Amino acid sequence: MAAASAVLKSEWTKIRTVSSTVWTLASALLVTVAIGAALSAVFKSTFDDLSEVEQATFDPTLVSFFGMTLGQLAMVVFGVLVVGTEYSSGMIRTSLAAVPQRATFLFSKVAVAGGLAFAVGLVTSFISFFLGQALLGEHRASIGDDNVLRAVIGAGLYMGLIALFSMGVAAMLRSSMLSLGILMPFFFLVSQILAAVPKVKEVARYFPDQAGSKIMQVVPDAMNTEEAPYGPWGGLGIMVVWVVAALLGGYLVLKKRDA
Numbered sequence: 496m497a498a499a500s501a502v503l504k505s506e507w508t509k510i511r512t513v514s515s516t517v518w519t520l521a522s523a524l525l526v527t528v529a530i531g532a533a534l535s536a537v538f539k540s541t542f543d544d545l546s547e548v549e550q551a552t553f554d555p556t557l558v559s560f561f562g563m564t565l566g567q568l569a570m571v572v573f574g575v576l577v578v579g580t581e582y583s584s585g586m587i588r589t590s591l592a593a594v595p596q597r598a599t600f601l602f603s604k605v606a607v608a609g610g611l612a613f614a615v616g617l618v619t620s621f622i623s624f625f626l627g628q629a630l631l632g633e634h635r636a637s638i639g640d641d642n643v644l645r646a647v648i649g650a651g652l653y654m655g656l657i658a659l660f661s662m663g664v665a666a667m668l669r670s671s672m673l674s675l676g677i678l679m680p681f682f683f684l685v686s687q688i689l690a691a692v693p694k695v696k697e698v699a700r701y702f703p704d705q706a707g708s709k710i711m712q713v714v715p716d717a718m719n720t721e722e723a724p725y726g727p728w729g730g731l732g733i734m735v736v737w738v739v740a741a742l743l744g745g746y747l748v749l750k751k752r753d754a
Contacts, residue, residue, distance in 0.1 A: 499603065502594050506607040510577060519573040520611070523654065524619045527566030528626060534561045535627035542634055554717035555636040556646045559627025563650065563711070564683075566619065567657045567704070570612060571678050574661025577608040578745070579671030597749050601666060605742060609659050616654030620647050642713045642727075649710030649731060656731075657682075660703055660738045666745025669752075700724075707734030 510516050538558050542550065581587040594600040624647045628635035636643050665674040682704055689699040699705055700723055709723055709730030716722045723730065 499599060502599055502603040503607055505593075506604045510608060510611065513576075513580065515580075516573055516576050519569050519576065520615045523566045523569035523573065524615060524622070526569060527560075527562040527619050527654075528623050530562030530565055531559045531623040532562075532626045532630055535559055535630040539631050539634060549718055552714050552716050552718060552720075553634065554712060554714040555628060555631050555634055556624065556643050556713045557711055557717050558631065559624050560620070560646075560650050560711045562623065563653070563708070564687075567654060568679060568683060570616070570654050570657045571661045571682060572675065573612065574608070574658035575665045575671050575674045575678065577604060577658075578662050578665035579669075579674055582669045583671055598746060601742075601746055601749055605659065605662060608662060609655060612658035613651065613655030616658075617648065617651030619654060620650035623650070636713065640713070645727065646711050646713050649727065652731065653707045653710060653734070656707060656734050656738050657704070660734075660741050663738065663741025663743075663745040667741070667748045669748070701733055703734045703737035706730040706737075 535555075535558055538553075542553070545553070581590055590600060591597065594603075624638070624643075628637075638644055638647065661674070661678055664678060665671065668674045668677070686699060686702050686704050689695050690702075690705055692699075706723075706725070707730055709725070710727045712727065725733065
């Protein structure tokens with residue numbers, strides 16, 4: 496029986512020594528910060544052009560996280576590669592021979608990769624916030640304002656949960672290409688489009704990204720958007736349910752199927 500500490504160390508070594516996973520985390524940080532900063536500067540220069548309703552519901556904290564739309568895709572890639580590379584390289588057989596306890600193997604990988612994703616997510620969210628607020632000038636928010644710190648920490652949690660959800664999906668599908676082929680269009684296109692379609696948006700708002708992203712809002716109906724039937728923490732809770740379901744599904748597939 497492999498010691499849990501040895502398995503955790505092994506998973507850390509795998510992630511640290513694979514350049515693709517390192518670069519995807521770096522990309523998540525850089526893309527999120529860069530786009531958030533650029534849009535914050537745009538909003539500062541065009542604030543007077545916004546409608547009265549949009550100005551009244553302007554959420555400077557949320558604006559600094561607008562880069563999350565693309566940055567989360569890098570987190571998706573990270574989560575998928577952490578699991579999917581085991582199958583595409585054939586290392587899954589060696590890994591399971593060394594760690595036959597499949598729950599120990601999978602959840603040690605989840606603990607290490609998830610912890611790293613959460614850490615990068617928090618660093619990303621704080622940098623995005625402070626840089627974005629600096630560029631917003633007189634329209635900025637302060638970290639000490641009501642609910643702002645919650646939104647900043649929540650943005651980091653959101654990025655980490657996206658990675659965990661992607662790991663669960665990759666464990667179920669056992670293919671990096673198939674997982675990316677489903678998750679990338681879903682988060683970048685399908686979810687966004689369905690959330691704007693009147694007859695299905697009531698369902699779409701319970702998708703993991705739509706629900707989880709509410710934690711980043713300080714103003715409930717920010718930027719003239721419709722208020723959700725759940726609060727920030729309720730939305731994040733819905734996302735956690737999705738993550739738990741994906742990881743449980745991945746574990747059941749790993750347990751019942753051969754490597």
